[in-house]
Amino acid sequence: MPENPITIAIDGPSGSGKSSVSKAVARQLGLAYLDTGAMYRALTWWCLERGLDTTDVEAVAAQADTFPLVIGTEPDAATVHVGGTDIGAAIRQTRVSEQVSHIATNLQVRATMRDLQRQIIADARHAGAGIVVEGRDITTVIAPDAEHRFLLSASEEARLARRARELFDTDDDSALAATHDQIVRRDAADSTVSAFFEPAPGVVGIDTSDLTFDQSVAAVLDAVEANAPAGEPVRIPDHGGNR
Numbered sequence: 722m723p724e725n726p727i728t729i730a731i732d733g734p735s736g737s738g739k740s741s742v743s744k745a746v747a748r749q750l751g752l753a754y755l756d757t758g759a760m761y762r763a764l765t766w767w768c769l770e771r772g773l774d775t776t777d778v779e780a781v782a783a784q785a786d787t788f789p790l791v792i793g794t795e796p797d798a799a800t801v802h803v804g805g806t807d808i809g810a811a812i813r814q815t816r817v818s819e820q821v822s823h824i825a826t827n828l829q830v831r832a833t834m835r836d837l838q839r840q841i842i843a844d845a846r847h848a849g850a851g852i853v854v855e856g857r858d859i860t861t862v863i864a865p866d867a868e869h870r871f872l873l874s875a876s877e878e879a880r881l882a883r884r885a886r887e888l889f890d891t892d893d894d895s896a897l898a899a900t901h902d903q904i905v906r907r908d909a910a911d912s913t914v915s916a917f918f919e920p921a922p923g924v925v926g927i928d929t930s931d932l933t934f935d936q937s938v939a940a941v942l943d944a945v946e947a948n949a950p951a952g953e954p955v956r957i958p959d960h961g962g963n964r
């Protein structure tokens with residue numbers, strides 16, 4: 722087991738920059754990376770493929786217990802497979818984004834995901850330098866004892882514009898309107914089961930609204946460095962660490 726593995730937990734609403742910043746931080750520090758949102762999306766895809774009603778709490782929970790999910794934890798290969806099928810692209814489809822909150826607010830599903838996520842974190846700490854884990858309940862429920870915990874935020878305006886540019890290559894009015902459901906409605910639904918708009922006690926809040934992407938990454942890296950035990954430099958200075 723490595724000497725001092727670390728877990729970096731990062732939460733925040735949609736479009737706050739969790740996935741992109743977490744991947745970059747993991748790369749820089751030579752850590753594994755876990756996108757917990759991808760796990761909820763994978764289960765949503767699986768249920769839709771089987772024609773299940775995603776609001777059927779018991780039926781969905783039964784699938785969560787058994788569906789053959791394999792999630793990659795390399796920041797440059799954060800792959801998602803179920804039963805050997807690569808669904809990395811399919812889980813980003815609009816039909817999945819529209820339904821995923823039904824799955825993510827199912828408390829039985831959350832309990833199953835919690836156990837899976839904790840196992841992945843334990844494995845990464847056992848096998849390597851540690852892991853960056855991002856989602857909505859990582860700082861509060863999944864890994865409240867993580868060495869470093871962050872809540873990323875950004876104004877609704879900034880988050881909508883980012884997502885619109887990502888999905889439609891523009892943030893004109895029609896792109897913003899099309900993005901609204903994915904960001905605002907989904908966050909409202911998801912926040913009924915997790916608290917990710919404000920940092921919990923002991924969690925470092927970073928508002929990325931007026932930061933560039935690189936500044937957001939640097940803000941997390943600087944805070945990790947500042948919080949590291951004395952004599953243990955954590956930043957790997959050259960290109961992307963050892964993974």
Ligand SMILES: Nc1ncnc2c1ncn2[C@@H]1O[C@H](COP(=O)(O)OP(=O)(O)O)[C@@H](O)[C@H]1O
Nearest residue numbers: 735736737738739740741883929932933934937
């Ligand atoms: N200051 C910033 N911090 C983080 N991401 C930013 C920033 N400015 C622009 N972006 C872009 O916004 C998008 C954020 O998306 P993502 O990382 O998927 O957010 P989340 O995982 O929170 O939904 C990315 O395309 C990223 O490059």
Ligand SMILES: Nc1ccn([C@H]2C[C@H](O)[C@@H](COP(=O)(O)OP(=O)(O)O)O2)c(=O)n1
Nearest residue numbers: 735736757758759761821825856857858911
């Ligand atoms: N730990 C988590 C991670 C994601 N979720 C929910 C929140 C979202 O509706 C879905 C998908 O998460 P994802 O992080 O991919 O969402 P974004 O599209 O990046 O906003 O899962 C959750 O409830 N708890």
